[in-house]
Amino acid sequence: MIQLLQTGILNESLIQIEWGEYTESVAAIHRYLEETNTEMTGWLNSPIENNVEMVKSIQRIANEIKMLADVLVVIGVGGSFLGAKAIQDALTPYFGDCANGIEVVYVGQNMSGAYIRQLLGSLEHKEIYVNVISKSGTTMEPALAFRVFRKYMEKRYGDEAHNRIIVTTDAEKGLLKKIAENSGYRQFVIPANIGGRYSVLTPVGLLPIAVAGVDIEKLLEGAKKAATLLKNENLEQNEAYRYAVIRHALYKKGYQVELLASFEPSLTKLHEWWRQLFGESEGKEKRGLFPATVSYSTDLHAIGQFIQDGNPIIFETLLHFKEILDDYQVPYDDRNDDQLNYLSNRSFNEINAISKQGTAMAHADGGVPIIQLELECLDAYHLGYLLYFFMKACAMSAYLLQVNPFDQPGVEGYKNKMLQLLQEENVYK
Missing domain, CATH: 3.40.50.10490 (Glucose-6-phosphate isomerase like protein; domain 1)
Structure with missing residues (x-):
C-alpha cells in the first residue's frame, strides 16, 4: 500500500x-x-474491530447536522481538531464546500479574541451545530471557547440549543462529561485507552469528517x-x-x-x-x-x-x-x-x-x-x-x-x- x-x-x-x-x-x-494490554493502545486494533454501530450513529448525526445546519462549529485543540481538519482539507475542495457536506469550522485551538469575535460575526445569518471535543473538559483553550459558544447557542436557540450541541468526551468521568449529562447533550465517547493524537479514527475525528462530506467508511x-x-x-x-x-x-x-x-x-x-x-x-x-x-x-x-x-x-x-x-x-x-x-x-x-x-x-x-x-x-x-x-x-x-x-x-x-x-x-x- x-x-x-x-x-x-x-x-x-x-x-x-x-x-x-x-x-x-x-x-x-x-x-x-500487540500482546501487552498497555494503557493507551486501543487505536491499534480499533480499525479491525470495526464498531459498526458507532459508525452508523456518527453517520446518522452527521446527516441530521447536514440537513439542519449550514455550519458545524468544532471546538477542540491538538488531537481533538488536527486529525479532522487534516482529512477535511485533503479531501474537500479548496474553494467552497464538498457536494456531500457542509462548512466545518474550528475554534478552541487558540485563545485569540479576534478569532472568536470574527467567527461569531461570520455565523450571524447561518444555522449552526456545535461539536465540543475534550476528554477532560479542563483544557483551557477549548473550555473557554465552549463557554462562549454554549452561551451563544442558548441565547440564539433557547430550549432547542441542547439538541444542537454534540459532546465528544470520556465515557465515565471528567468535567465535560458532567456538563453533558446535566444539560442533556448528546454524546460520543472518546475511548479511555486512546490518547488525543491517536484518536482521529474515533468519533473525535469521524463526526467532523463525515459532516464535511468525506466517506468515513472508506477512510x-x-x-x-x-x-x-x-x-x-x-x-x-x-x-x-x-x-x-x-x-x-x-x-x-x-x-x-x-x-x-x-x-x-x-x-x-x-x-x-x-x-x-x-x-x-x-x-x-x-x-x-x-x-x-x-x-x-x-x-x-x-x-x-x-x-x-x-x-x-x-x-x-x-x-x-x-x-x-x-x-x-x-x-x-x-x-x-x-x-x-x-x-x-x-x-x-x-x-x-x-x-x-x-x-x-x-x-x-x-x-x-x-x-x-x-x-x-x-x-x-x-x-x-x-x-x-x-x-x-x-x-x-x-x-x-x-x-x-x-x-x-x-x-x-x-x-x-x-x-x-x-x-x-x-x-x-
Missing part, C-alpha cells in the same frame, strides 16, 4: 542501514505493542487494511517499522530534524497532524527528532536554500500521491511571449510531479538524506491507510528511543504554569 523508497534514484550512500541490528529489538517492541477501510498488513513483526515486510528504523538510524548519525514535505497544499494540515503525533510522542528525556514541515513548491522559495546548502542537520521525508483526482491542463497561447508553449497540454499535476523528482535529486546531491513515501491516490481509502501507518511507525520510533509514545509531560508543564499565573492574577484583583 505504501511504497517506501529510502534511496530510489537518490544518492544511496546517504542512507545506509544495518537492518540486522534492529531485527530483534523491532520484533520485541512489536510483541510488546476506516483503508485504516483496517493498514492495521492488518502492519501486524507483521518481520522488519523486511513491515513498511511502518522500516520507516521508523530509518528515522532512528539517521537520528543516531546526528541528524536532528525530519522535514515532512509534499507538493500538494491541501496536505498542510496533515503535516501539522504528523508534527504533533511525532513531536509529542518522541520529544522526551532530551531525545527525539524535531518534526518540521514544508509545503512545496511554495517553501522551496522560502527555505529551499537552507535545505540545499545550510547546516546539515536535516533529512527529508517526501510524501507523494501518484494520482490527484483533480487537475488542469496548461493552455496553448499563440503569442507565446512567456515562452511556455513547450509545456502546453501538459497537466499541472504532471509538472508538479517532475518538480518533486527534481527537488529530491537536487537535495540528495546537496547531501540531504531522502525518504520517499508513495501512495496510489489522494482519496479517503489511502489517507486512512496513511494515518494508521504513521501512528504505527510513531509508536515503534518512540520505543526505539526508549521513551513512552503515549504521554506528554511537557505539555502538562505549560498548562500548570499558565493556570498558576491566571490564579495569581485573580488573587491580586
Whole structure:
C-alpha cells in the first residue's frame, strides 16, 4: 500500500542501514505493542474491530447536522481538531464546500479574541451545530471557547440549543462529561485507552469528517487494511517499522530534524497532524527528532536554500500521491511571449510531479538524506491507510528511543504554569 523508497534514484550512500541490528529489538517492541494490554493502545486494533454501530450513529448525526445546519462549529485543540481538519482539507475542495457536506469550522485551538469575535460575526445569518471535543473538559483553550459558544447557542436557540450541541468526551468521568449529562447533550465517547493524537479514527475525528462530506467508511477501510498488513513483526515486510528504523538510524548519525514535505497544499494540515503525533510522542528525556514541515513548491522559495546548502542537520521525508483526482491542463497561447508553449497540454499535476523528482535529486546531491513515501491516490481509502501507518511507525520510533509514545509531560508543564499565573492574577484583583 505504501511504497517506501529510502534511496530510489537518490544518492544511496546517504542512507545506509544495518537492518540486522534492529531485527530483534523491532520484533520485541512489536510483541510488546500487540500482546501487552498497555494503557493507551486501543487505536491499534480499533480499525479491525470495526464498531459498526458507532459508525452508523456518527453517520446518522452527521446527516441530521447536514440537513439542519449550514455550519458545524468544532471546538477542540491538538488531537481533538488536527486529525479532522487534516482529512477535511485533503479531501474537500479548496474553494467552497464538498457536494456531500457542509462548512466545518474550528475554534478552541487558540485563545485569540479576534478569532472568536470574527467567527461569531461570520455565523450571524447561518444555522449552526456545535461539536465540543475534550476528554477532560479542563483544557483551557477549548473550555473557554465552549463557554462562549454554549452561551451563544442558548441565547440564539433557547430550549432547542441542547439538541444542537454534540459532546465528544470520556465515557465515565471528567468535567465535560458532567456538563453533558446535566444539560442533556448528546454524546460520543472518546475511548479511555486512546490518547488525543491517536484518536482521529474515533468519533473525535469521524463526526467532523463525515459532516464535511468525506466517506468515513472508506477512510476506516483503508485504516483496517493498514492495521492488518502492519501486524507483521518481520522488519523486511513491515513498511511502518522500516520507516521508523530509518528515522532512528539517521537520528543516531546526528541528524536532528525530519522535514515532512509534499507538493500538494491541501496536505498542510496533515503535516501539522504528523508534527504533533511525532513531536509529542518522541520529544522526551532530551531525545527525539524535531518534526518540521514544508509545503512545496511554495517553501522551496522560502527555505529551499537552507535545505540545499545550510547546516546539515536535516533529512527529508517526501510524501507523494501518484494520482490527484483533480487537475488542469496548461493552455496553448499563440503569442507565446512567456515562452511556455513547450509545456502546453501538459497537466499541472504532471509538472508538479517532475518538480518533486527534481527537488529530491537536487537535495540528495546537496547531501540531504531522502525518504520517499508513495501512495496510489489522494482519496479517503489511502489517507486512512496513511494515518494508521504513521501512528504505527510513531509508536515503534518512540520505543526505539526508549521513551513512552503515549504521554506528554511537557505539555502538562505549560498548562500548570499558565493556570498558576491566571490564579495569581485573580488573587491580586
